[in-house]
Amino acid sequence: MASRRVGFCLSDKKRRRINLSAFSDLCAGRGIEVVEIDLSQPMASQGPFNVIVHKLSDVIVEAEYDSQSQQLLSNFQNYISAHPQTLLLDPLPAMTQLLDRFASYRIMSQLQNTLKGKSICCPPYLEINTSDPSVIQAAVRSRQLSYPLICKTRVAHGSRSHEMSLIFSEVRLCDVRSPCILQSFVNHGAVLHKVFVVGDDHFTVERPSLKNFPPGPCDRSTIFFNSHDVSKPESSSHLTALDDTMPRLPPPSSDAMVALVRQLRVELGMALFGVDVIVNIHTHTLTVIDINIFPGYEGVPQFFSSLLSYIESIMEKQGPSEPAVDPDLSPQPSHCHEELCPAGGDKF
């Protein structure tokens, strides 16, 4: 048996998307064994693991209402608690907060304070918990959100979390499906900058994105769309058609991107995440619109080599017999969102 073992605990969907056997071959060359963890079987008999890489977002979301998922999650948590020497990429509380857009936008909106001088912001938004259009209307007015508005589900991950809408006027606020985030739409020339983080490395790729819309309210029906139809590498939609007369904006400065990633690494205590950034066509402000757990890393050919280097670096710090906590990562931010609350969007 190889002396060092890395377990992967992934959903069927993620397993299909990630070529684990290619990663396993790469690891074998470094004396590391890759094991696919079957969550329905006792974990102790599949271990021991120096590191576990997981994407349990679906299980965590389902555990809210499904007892079988609850059981799987609690088996996993029990194993982790009983094996504190096993490093987890990424910690469950850190990940869990990103499943909730209310929590993740509080983190994003805090960035403009922590990264002063870098011209980084997050669009103004509201946390919506009511379906009463008159209450929503009053909240939008009082927060002075500008139209169009983009409406995003509160749950950030999973198949039902990418259905969104663009709302163009107060009368169409009846189309809001609560609970959700209502956020001002920012014109950005239909270019999305996806930042994929792997430990201390990050990689940026460009993707299609929603096109510019005339600012201000207008008499237009709500546009319902799935975010995966507009911002995947292969997306080609009338909603992303670039205006030829629109000059291309300069890409975000690498200095600002480095500062952004560094700050989020510390704040989230995570190593595998993605940040979606757009550039405001008027102010050129770098605008953070999304943080994703263990994203797809599509368009990043260095993903596996970078992941392997990161895993080796944390195993090295672990030492041969006494694995330690990754010192680069701050202590668990399960309490983080309380600290970040004051800067968040208003709640309705």
Ligand SMILES: Nc1ncnc2c1ncn2[C@@H]1O[C@H](COP(=O)(O)OP(=O)(O)OP(=O)(O)O)[C@@H](O)[C@H]1O
């Ligand atoms: N405030 C905004 N202003 C302008 N466009 C936006 C804004 N928020 C989101 N978008 C557009 O909508 C798309 C989807 O938004 P978002 O990234 O929040 O959704 P998601 O479902 O979480 O996506 P992902 O698949 O990256 O997780 C973005 O790629 C971008 O094109």
Ligand SMILES: O=P(O)(O)O[C@H]1[C@H](O)[C@@H](O)[C@H](OP(=O)(O)O)[C@@H](OP(=O)(O)O)[C@H]1O
């Ligand atoms: O790599 P990008 O383009 O950022 O897209 C990711 C999305 O951001 C995630 O929301 C997807 O995860 P979920 O399917 O759990 O929502 C995630 O799905 P995956 O975990 O199957 O890779 C990706 O689609």
Ligand SMILES: [Mg+2]
């Ligand atoms: Mg997302």
